[in-house]
Amino acid sequence: MELHQLRYFVAVVDEENFTRAAERCLVSQPSLSQQIIKLEKELGQPLLERLGRRVQLTDAGRLLYDKALRVLSTVDGVQDELAELSGEGRGRLAVGAMLTAAPYLLPKLVRRFGRRFPHAEIILHEDLTEQIVDRLMQGELDVGILALPLEQRPLETTELFTEELLLAVPKGHRLASKKRVTMADVAREPFVLIDPLHCLGQQVLAFCLERDCRPRVVCRSSQILTVQQLVGSGVGISLLPECAARADRTRKCAYRSLSADRPTRTLVLAWREGRHQSRVVREFIRDAEQHAK
């Protein structure tokens, strides 16, 4: 019997539903199912009756539920008290992330963090780079997830990782299998551009122009997901970051590296210079440095 199993169990009872319970616990539904099953096996009897649409406690389940509540509240209580005692409070963390990075980094980081500090309050803010920077300066946000280069502001940064920008083409497109693909090839194709409101859009444009390649922009979109759909349906090709390629579930796009002189973007954590950081913030930064990629 483990504490996380008790948490899962209580969540299922409260939500009367495995799927919602899993969301509440920040794990996948199968993971939660597995742990409940394991708990039942260990205790030698079912805790829940699965009645199709809803879920009901068995006698054993009722017994466990009461104790589990008590155990969890004791554990949570002592964590709060200890946090109090060390003078750190329970912890609040406000993270900002630019829109073209947020969906690919935040889920994992927040999940990890939520598990380590179940009582910390996490506030997420997705926005354009400049707004994030503004809020960092105003102290509304503790840290931001941004891309280099950053405008000149008193920010401290730590690098997360550098990723390549890959050429996204429709599956089966001739560029998908061509041996060498250069910016000259790119210039000949219709191009779907991330809106240069986003720093990613600016970076892509800058990269092209530096190489005297003026892409034939047939369409611009402000969301990566939309770009992927457009590329997938043959509207044009585009340049997208690796993390977006990994997360692509459309199955209609192929991704490949350019043959030389590959474009990249570097993601960093940034915070206002000299800002005091509570323990949870420091821990979040440390954790992100190690596990962002």
Added chain:
Amino acid sequence: MELHQLRYFVAVVDEENFTRAAERCLVSQPSLSQQIIKLEKELGQPLLERLGRRVQLTDAGRLLYDKALRVLSTVDGVQDELAELSGEGRGRLAVGAMLTAAPYLLPKLVRRFGRRFPHAEIILHEDLTEQIVDRLMQGELDVGILALPLEQRPLETTELFTEELLLAVPKGHRLASKKRVTMADVAREPFVLIDPLHCLGQQVLAFCLERDCRPRVVCRSSQILTVQQLVGSGVGISLLPECAARADRTRKCAYRSLSADRPTRTLVLAWREGRHQSRVVREFIRDAEQHAK
């Protein structure tokens, strides 16, 4: 924060000593140290002052200790109640093992089992095969760890694994590096025999005689460890099971397979035919089947 961490912590406080606490928890001292350190890190402050010879609680530690006791007793309590409810009692398990297998299998199995069922009572009995069988028949033991073949008695068995009997020679001995080693080679060397009181000794003798090889027995011993020491100091060579070879810490023996027709022994779990098995016994058997090797 995890339950096992709380158990370790409480054990350290009770024993005032990491090493003893580790023994009580059936884990190694470094494992326990690690978990305590991890717990302190997560809570953001030390729980114990290490004062060389003894260990003292910090304020935070005192706070946690009280709560931990409460949490653990609640958890243990509910496990007992649930066991009660399913009508299985808390569980008692009496395991017998023949002397030439016990030290190599029991520690791991008992450790695993002790973790899964911290409240089950485990009784160990090491003895010669026949005594184990007698006690199984009399119902004093729930299961026995024995080797095939078994005398004709109403026993049910399940196979654990088959292991080779390896030739044990002093390090640097010419047989250690000879390409092919046969029973003819063995017959030429002085031989240290496990006392045929043990079924292992009988098996070794039988194996030799079946191949018309009469070993020159210079010495017989009733303990594998002693045999290893004797072989290591050059008294003679011997045939020993793989598990004993793996556990050999003398560093003075070399082990190798015979070139053909290799001798083996097969270890099994055995219990009296038709004997009712409580849940802990069934679980022990299942666990042993999977993790004995």
Added chain:
DNA sequence: TCGAATCAATAGGTATGTCCTATGGAGCTT
């Protein structure tokens, strides 16, 4: 009554984390 939708369980693979052994280094004891 059939098709769609919802939901839990299963399968397969990855990675995190706990455990082990071996070793180091600090503080007592003799």
Added chain:
DNA sequence: AAGCTCCATAGGACATACCTATTGATTCGA
């Protein structure tokens, strides 16, 4: 000063909790 005792660190093995993808069962709506 040498030897003990004891906790921490290092490195590698194994177990297990996690994920995605998929199946199978049930319920709901048409």
